[in-house]
Amino acid sequence: MMAEAMGFYTDTTVCIGCKACEVACKEWNQLPAANGGVRELSGNSYDNTRRLDGIHWRHVTFVEQFSADRRDGRWLMMSDVCKHCVQAGCLEVCPTGAIIRTEFDTVVIQSNVCNGCRDCIAACPFGVIEINPASGTAQKCTLCYDRLQHGLEPACAKACPTDSIQFGPIRELRERAQARVQQLHERGEARAYLYGADPTFLGGLNAFYLLVDRPEVYGLPSNPKLPTRNLAFSALWSTLGAVALGLFGLFSLRTRRDAVAPDETSNGTSDEGAHHV
Amino acid sequence: MFQLLKRHFSRYTADMVAQVTGCPRETFLQVAETVLANSGRERTTAWAYAVGWTQHTYGPQMIGCCALLQLLLGNIGRPGGGIMALRGHASIQGSTDIPTLYHSIHGYMPAPSALKKHSTLADYLVAEAQPTSYWANMPAFLVSYLKSMYGAAATANNDFGYAWHPKVIGDHSHMPMFVAMAEGRVKGMMCIGQNPATSLNASVERQGLRRLEWLVVKDNFLTETAAFWYKAPEVERGEIHPADIQTEVFFFPSAQVAELEGSFTNTQRMLQWHFKAADPPGDCRSDPWFTYQLGKRLKERYASSTLPRDQGFNNLIWDYEPDQAPSIPGEPDVLKILKEINGYATATGRHLSGFSELKDDGSTTCASWIYAGVFPAPDKNLAARKEPDPPGVMGAHLNWGWAWPANRRVLYNRASADLQGQPWSERKKWVWWDGQRWVGYDVPDFALTKAPDAPGEPDGIGLAALSGRQPFIMKPDGVGWLFVPSGLQDGPLPTHYEPAETPVQNPLYRQQNSPVLKHWQRDDNRLVAVGDPRYPYVITTYRLTEHYLAGAMSRWNPWLTELMPELFIELSPELAQERGIANLDWVKISTPRGAIKAKALVTRRLRPFTIAGKRVHQVGMPWHWGWQGVVTGDVVNELTALVGDPNVSIHEGKAFVCNVERA
Numbered sequence: 001m002m003a004e005a006m007g008f009y010t011d012t013t014v015c016i017g018c019k020a021c022e023v024a025c026k027e028w029n030q031l032p033a034a035n036g037g038v039r040e041l042s043g044n045s046y047d048n049t050r051r052l053d054g055i056h057w058r059h060v061t062f063v064e065q066f067s068a069d070r071r072d073g074r075w076l077m078m079s080d081v082c083k084h085c086v087q088a089g090c091l092e093v094c095p096t097g098a099i100i101r102t103e104f105d106t107v108v109i110q111s112n113v114c115n116g117c118r119d120c121i122a123a124c125p126f127g128v129i130e131i132n133p134a135s136g137t138a139q140k141c142t143l144c145y146d147r148l149q150h151g152l153e154p155a156c157a158k159a160c161p162t163d164s165i166q167f168g169p170i171r172e173l174r175e176r177a178q179a180r181v182q183q184l185h186e187r188g189e190a191r192a193y194l195y196g197a198d199p200t201f202l203g204g205l206n207a208f209y210l211l212v213d214r215p216e217v218y219g220l221p222s223n224p225k226l227p228t229r230n231l232a233f234s235a236l237w238s239t240l241g242a243v244a245l246g247l248f249g250l251f252s253l254r255t256r257r258d259a260v261a262p263d264e265t266s267n268g269t270s271d272e273g274a275h276h277v
Numbered sequence: 278m279f280q281l282l283k284r285h286f287s288r289y290t291a292d293m294v295a296q297v298t299g300c301p302r303e304t305f306l307q308v309a310e311t312v313l314a315n316s317g318r319e320r321t322t323a324w325a326y327a328v329g330w331t332q333h334t335y336g337p338q339m340i341g342c343c344a345l346l347q348l349l350l351g352n353i354g355r356p357g358g359g360i361m362a363l364r365g366h367a368s369i370q371g372s373t374d375i376p377t378l379y380h381s382i383h384g385y386m387p388a389p390s391a392l393k394k395h396s397t398l399a400d401y402l403v404a405e406a407q408p409t410s411y412w413a414n415m416p417a418f419l420v421s422y423l424k425s426m427y428g429a430a431a432t433a434n435n436d437f438g439y440a441w442h443p444k445v446i447g448d449h450s451h452m453p454m455f456v457a458m459a460e461g462r463v464k465g466m467m468c469i470g471q472n473p474a475t476s477l478n479a480s481v482e483r484q485g486l487r488r489l490e491w492l493v494v495k496d497n498f499l500t501e502t503a504a505f506w507y508k509a510p511e512v513e514r515g516e517i518h519p520a521d522i523q524t525e526v527f528f529f530p531s532a533q534v535a536e537l538e539g540s541f542t543n544t545q546r547m548l549q550w551h552f553k554a555a556d557p558p559g560d561c562r563s564d565p566w567f568t569y570q571l572g573k574r575l576k577e578r579y580a581s582s583t584l585p586r587d588q589g590f591n592n593l594i595w596d597y598e599p600d601q602a603p604s605i606p607g608e609p610d611v612l613k614i615l616k617e618i619n620g621y622a623t624a625t626g627r628h629l630s631g632f633s634e635l636k637d638d639g640s641t642t643c644a645s646w647i648y649a650g651v652f653p654a655p656d657k658n659l660a661a662r663k664e665p666d667p668p669g670v671m672g673a674h675l676n677w678g679w680a681w682p683a684n685r686r687v688l689y690n691r692a693s694a695d696l697q698g699q700p701w702s703e704r705k706k707w708v709w710w711d712g713q714r715w716v717g718y719d720v721p722d723f724a725l726t727k728a729p730d731a732p733g734e735p736d737g738i739g740l741a742a743l744s745g746r747q748p749f750i751m752k753p754d755g756v757g758w759l760f761v762p763s764g765l766q767d768g769p770l771p772t773h774y775e776p777a778e779t780p781v782q783n784p785l786y787r788q789q790n791s792p793v794l795k796h797w798q799r800d801d802n803r804l805v806a807v808g809d810p811r812y813p814y815v816i817t818t819y820r821l822t823e824h825y826l827a828g829a830m831s832r833w834n835p836w837l838t839e840l841m842p843e844l845f846i847e848l849s850p851e852l853a854q855e856r857g858i859a860n861l862d863w864v865k866i867s868t869p870r871g872a873i874k875a876k877a878l879v880t881r882r883l884r885p886f887t888i889a890g891k892r893v894h895q896v897g898m899p900w901h902w903g904w905q906g907v908v909t910g911d912v913v914n915e916l917t918a919l920v921g922d923p924n925v926s927i928h929e930g931k932a933f934v935c936n937v938e939r940a
Contacts, residue, residue, distance in 0.1 A: 019822065035839075038839075039842040046841075066881045
């Protein structure tokens with residue numbers, strides 16, 4: 001039975017970049033640290049996680065912005081995560097059925113069914129999924145499916161000290177987020193808007209964001225598309241190509257048949273065969 | 278007094294602020310206007326600061342200045358007001374209440390000192406108690422404290438054992454202790470949850486460790502201090518050979534906080550109880566276990582001594598044995614410790630309900646008078662309460678934990694009402710006079726039935742001397758002090774001094790820096806002269822959320838180390854260009870005390886600023902690294918100096934000078 005759709009609303013304006021979400025996620029899901037925790041400094045602000053992957057299911061992005069004279073500046077921070085798309089590309093392309101939609105309308109990869117084919121990695125428009133080297137399977141945020149089944153909120157939302165990450169029924173979260181955008185507008189932050197909170201793309205995101213700059217600034221695509229949408233387009237080209245090839249074959253055979261007609265008419269099969277090319 | 282204050286600060290104009298700090302005049306004025314607009318009957322402003330204000334040779338000057346500002350703006354004793362010290366450690370407030378400090382004993386009474394007229398109990402009380410204010414009760418606090426130390430042996434005839442109590446014989450704060458150590462004047466050290474091998478002017482501190490006969494380190498991991506003798510930079514460089522170090526080092530593995538029961542006291546003075554989640558692994562033991570066992574063994578060793586100096590040990594009450602066998606053998610009963618802190622009737626053991634019950638005749642026993650009331654009955658540990666007020670209901674959450682004194686959440690809260698006892702506004706209502714008594718959302722911090730118009734008694738003792746209009750009941754005159762006539766080493770009105778090291782002359786005074794700052798004169802602790810071109814850059818040090826202090830609790834955790842793996846120095850694009858440094862280049866940072874390497878993190882968050890007409894570059898470094906743990910890096914404290922504030926002996930880690938070049 002389908003319960004109400006659940007998800008995350010991330011208000012980036014109150015994120016303080018503490019990365020408690022990253023650590024809480026790893027602790028609950030027992031994900032390893034990259035290279036045992038010994039890495040090189042990225043040199044990119046305070047972000048040393050760099051991106052979401054098979055062992056980093058939460059990632060805090062840091063963006064330093066300044067005016068030319070640096071009198072004005074801001075340090076944008078955003079905790080990124082799997083978007084649990086209503087139309088999920090990963091789920092559509094998974095050949096083994098390892099990726100499921102749960103009763104909470106979230107998208108979960110079942111590790112024991114995944115064969116590591118990587119199709120979902122290519123299919124995700126957000127670059128969320130990667131192979132976890134420990135399991136050899138594709139992995140990403142499960143929205144703490146195990147916790148949800150026991151009535152607990154996901155570990156990251158629980159750990160977030162400023163409630164930048166909020167968990168709840170999508171319907172409620174959207175209302176709350178709209179009110180927050182309204183409040184920010186009234187206080188003079190006209191740049192505030194919601195990303196993924198309506199079905200404009202991918203049927204809506206069950207992890208949506210309040211942003212104060214273009215999506216690309218945060219590393220998010222402004223118009224994410226399902227791979228199947230591309231597939232439909234490329235399928236059309238494939239069909240047209242096939243038709244073209246068929247016509248080409250037909251004509252070339254016909255030409256050939258015309259050329260060899262005196263010999264082949266005897267077996268009475270060539271015409272049939274040519275039509276089936 | 279107010280006129281004196283105005284005259285003193287008349288030179289501290291917005292332009293002067295810009296000159297001294299480099300903060301643009303408009304920005305300063307915007308902050309000032311915001312604070313002003315947010316202070317009054319309807320609104321209050323709170324200030325929260327961390328060690329960015331503290332770690333200077335003039336830290337108390339800044340914090341005192343903030344207190345003064347809050348008094349003038351009416352932001353003291355009211356909800357949403359005050360000054361919050363955001364501590365660098367979970368229970369720093371608790372460790373000054375029940376002090377690990379050398380210069381005070383429980384409940385902010387001065388430590389008995391051989392350097393003051395403290396020879397007898399009466400001498401001490403004459404020197405330290407105040408006839409007016411609540412401190413008039415100090416005899417009851419001190420005698421109850423001595424009873425908690427020496428039990429039945431403490432009687433009126435022997436000054437309640439006052440002579441057995443240790444006395445301080447000088448400045449025993451961190452820096453002079455390590456200087457004394459480096460000079461070979463200290464034999465042994467117990468180092469519990471501290472990492473001095475990476476601390477201030479670290480090479481001096483390690484010299485100190487090398488001169489010890491013995492060193493006990495109790496920590497979660499083999500910290501740099503536990504490993505100073507085989508892996509310190511001077512050992513790696515071949516200057517010191519482990520075979521030449523005579524210090525005997527003992528390591529005791531420590532339990533983590535979730536492996537023991539106890540309380541934290543936060544900056545609001547609120548005690549919150551935490552419960553044990555799991556037994557510690559292997560031989561790891563809690564600090565209460567270690568301290569209790571150490572005390573038992575020391576008492577055994579002194580048992581046969583008849584020397585007067587050892588009678589303190591022999592008479593010390595040290596019974597925290599649990600009534601039921603604990604899961605870890607030898608673990609003391611922390612509730613017995615809490616009972617001693619809370620206080621009880623000496624004869625019957627009945628828990629005290631609060632410090633008003635304390636007596637100076639030995640009939641009450643209480644380790645820390647300010648904590649009296651936290652444990653008023655054997656089944657009532659109020660620190661363990663976790664009951665918030667219902668949402669939307671105005672209140673002080675009085676059933677969440679317990680705050681000293683007397684579960685009061687806002688100190689001096691009589692000031693939340695006007696002189697007639699009425700709230701300054703409906704919005705900021707907190708404690709008020711209802712015609713009969715003081716009532717409100719919080720526990721009133723005032724004599725409950727003293728009317729607002731009650732006069733003070735001219736010859737009254739304690740609170741009797743104060744009128745109904747004097748909320749500051751811990752002050753002898755009952756008012757907030759704009760001028761501080763006593764208690765500070767460096768002057769009655771906050772004043773600007775430059776740091777011990779700075780690139781500029783003090784724009785306000787001929788006196789460059791605090792005339793009473795502490796500086797330990799040693800060849801390896803030299804300071805840079807003003808404007809020395811060899812060390813042109815200002816450096817500040819700080820912490821990252823991903824790491825904790827010197828790293829013992831974070832640099833061993835791969836989940837944290839991958840988030841902040843390497844030591845770095847933050848510098849502006851302008852300075853990077855000037856010094857030919859690219860992002861992620863290795864950089865050498867040096868001071869007269871030492872030199873280290875770190876990776877460059879070039880960021881526009883840092884920028885040159887103009888102070889006293891001079892363009893100055895500032896660099897910043899987090900200081901969590903060392904040579905032990907999952908991730909390692911140079912020790913930033915190789916750069917710092919042993920200089921301190923005259924009042925609290927804190928070092929100057931927030932502003933000094935250095936050189937920066939490509940490594």
